[in-house]
Amino acid sequence: MANQQVDKGKTSVTGEAGEVSARWSRAPWNGRRGCVLAALAVVLAGVMAFHRWVPNAVGRVGSLLESFLPWAGVLVVVLFVAALVRRSAVALVAVLLPVGVWVHLFGGLLLPAAESSGRELVVVQHNVSDENRDPAATARTLIEAGADLVALEELVVPQLSVYEKALAADYPHHVVRGTVGLWSKYPLSGERLVDIKPPDIAEGWSRGVRAVVDSPYGDVAAYVAHLPSVRVGAGGLASERRDESAELLGRAIAAESVDTVILLGDLNGAVEDRGLAPLTSRLNVAERGFAFSFPASLPLARIDQVMARSATVDHIRTLPATGSDHLPVAARVALG
Numbered sequence: 001m002a003n004q005q006v007d008k009g010k011t012s013v014t015g016e017a018g019e020v021s022a023r024w025s026r027a028p029w030n031g032r033r034g035c036v037l038a039a040l041a042v043v044l045a046g047v048m049a050f051h052r053w054v055p056n057a058v059g060r061v062g063s064l065l066e067s068f069l070p071w072a073g074v075l076v077v078v079l080f081v082a083a084l085v086r087r088s089a090v091a092l093v094a095v096l097l098p099v100g101v102w103v104h105l106f107g108g109l110l111l112p113a114a115e116s117s118g119r120e121l122v123v124v125q126h127n128v129s130d131e132n133r134d135p136a137a138t139a140r141t142l143i144e145a146g147a148d149l150v151a152l153e154e155l156v157v158p159q160l161s162v163y164e165k166a167l168a169a170d171y172p173h174h175v176v177r178g179t180v181g182l183w184s185k186y187p188l189s190g191e192r193l194v195d196i197k198p199p200d201i202a203e204g205w206s207r208g209v210r211a212v213v214d215s216p217y218g219d220v221a222a223y224v225a226h227l228p229s230v231r232v233g234a235g236g237l238a239s240e241r242r243d244e245s246a247e248l249l250g251r252a253i254a255a256e257s258v259d260t261v262i263l264l265g266d267l268n269g270a271v272e273d274r275g276l277a278p279l280t281s282r283l284n285v286a287e288r289g290f291a292f293s294f295p296a297s298l299p300l301a302r303i304d305q306v307m308a309r310s311a312t313v314d315h316i317r318t319l320p321a322t323g324s325d326h327l328p329v330a331a332r333v334a335l336g
Contacts, residue, residue, distance in 0.1 A: 034088025037095075041079050045097035048072050048105065052274065059236020066272040067237075067301055070290065073102050106290075113288050113315035117334045119217045120314070123149040125304050125331070127226065127266040128163070129324035130154040130179075138322040139166035145319055145330045149213065150183040151264035153226040154324075178206025180224045180265075187214040194252050196225060198244040208249065212258055217335045220311075221258035225249050225265035242268050243275040250278025253309070261309040262333055266326065270301050283307035286316040286331060293318055293327040306331040 047054070051069060056062035076098045083091035124147040128138055132154075139162070142150050150171060152163065156179060163181075164174065171183035175191040182188070194208030207226040212219050227249070228241035246267070253261055263283055269276045271285045285307055292299035299318070304326055306313050312334045319328040 034083055034086045034091030037079060037082055037086060037088060037091035038093075041076075041083075041091065041094040041098055044072065044075055044079070045101045048098060048101045051272070056274065060239055060275075061236055063239055063269075063273050063275050064232065064237040066274060067270045069270070069272045070106050071300070072098070073106070076102055109286075109288060109290050111288055113332070116332070117314075119336075120332050120334045121148045121213075121215060121217075121220070121262070123147055123151070123262060123264055123306055123331050123333055124319070124328055125151045125264040125266075125306055126319075126322070126328035127153040127304060127324060127326040128155065128159070128322070129326065130156045130159070131325075132159060132323040134323045135159045135162040136166055138324065139163055141320055141322050142328060143167065143170050145328070147330060148185050148215070149222060149262070149264070151181070151222075151224040152183070153180050153207070153224070153266045155179050155181050175209060175211050177209035180207050180209050180226050182209060182211055182222055182224045182264075184211075184213055184222075186216070188212065189214065190221075194223060194225065194249065196227070196245045196248045196252070198228065198241045198248075201228070201241065207245075208252075210252070210256075215335075218260065219258050220335070221256050221261045223249070223253060223261065223263045223265070225263065225267065227265070227268045230268050239269070239273075239275050246276050247278045250282055253279070253282055256309075259310045260335060262311065263305070263307040265305060266303060267305045268303050270303065271305065271307075279307060283309050284312055286313040288315040289317050289331075291316040291318045291327075291329045293329050294325070296321050296325050296327050299327060302329070304329045306333065308333050311335045 051066055054062040054065055080095050083095055124142055124145050167183050173188045174183040177193045188211040190212040192210055194210050196208040197205045210223050213222050227245045230239040230242050271280055291302050293302050293304040314332045314334050316331040319330055
């Protein structure tokens with residue numbers, strides 16, 4: 001008897017669900033319904049398409065928006081689902097606008113990596129964290145990527161000696177200035193400090209280095225940089241020092257006499273962020289791959305960058321997590 005009652009209950013629930021589904025499928029598509037959703041879709045498309053018009057004067061809202069701009073795609077999906085639920089034809093048509101804008105901005109990053117050109121360098125960029133408790137394991141992860149160049153930031157004593165020892169066999173050439181360093185399979189020359197210190201930071205702050213790599217394809221000027229951190233608070237995005245440092249680094253690269261340049265670093269900003277315009281206006285950025293690198297526990301943005309001049313960053317990807325709060329990124333750089 002009890003089983004019969006349970007079966008009847010299941011049948012009732014199933015029947016109600018089927019009836020609701022049937023009513024939804026029979027509901028007419030309404031051309032007037034969903035005007036609010038359509039308006040939201042148009043606004044979202046406009047914000048994505050004209051993000052450079054969002055003012056940066058107060059709280060650097062524009063830079064904050066641009067830091068997470070790829071995630072606007074999630075809002076597009078939400079609007080699409082809402083339009084389906086509402087069975088609104090006008091909303092569905094309107095959603096095509098932000099879809100088109102997002103694909104234009106980021107669709108190329110979803111494409112598979114191009115075939116190797118042969119004339120390329122594989123590079124790895126990693127902020128190893130000054131609180132990394134296992135630098136030896138971190139070094140092993142980086143070595144497994146098989147890169148030609150490895151750039152590291154937040155190198156501190158005594159971790160530095162661990163990295164130097166662990167990487168020596170695979171990367172016999174290296175240079176360190178301050179808390180940044182470059183390891184290379186090929187000989188280095190012309191090593192020097194790159195001064196990217198904002199005026200209001202105390203002396204002793206050293207986060208830029210440059211060296212010329214004698215690669216099999218010719219000389220390459222490699223820059224490693226760690227721009228100042230940014231903070232998000234009630235007043236918005238605090239990125240003034242980062243922006244000043246990016247300007248100094250951009251000037252140094254503009255003055256570089258070696259034609260081919262590769263920049264590797266924790267730039268504390270996404271390539272869409274206008275604060276990095278002194279660099280992105282002079283250098284090519286990755287054509288394939290999102291490679292969100294920070295924070296390592298839940299990557300939301302790629303602030304670890306590989307850029308190049310007279311070369312193409314074909315593809316960028318993340319490597320397995322290490323003891324850092326950043327994920328390492330690896331990129332293929334095709335040389336001209």
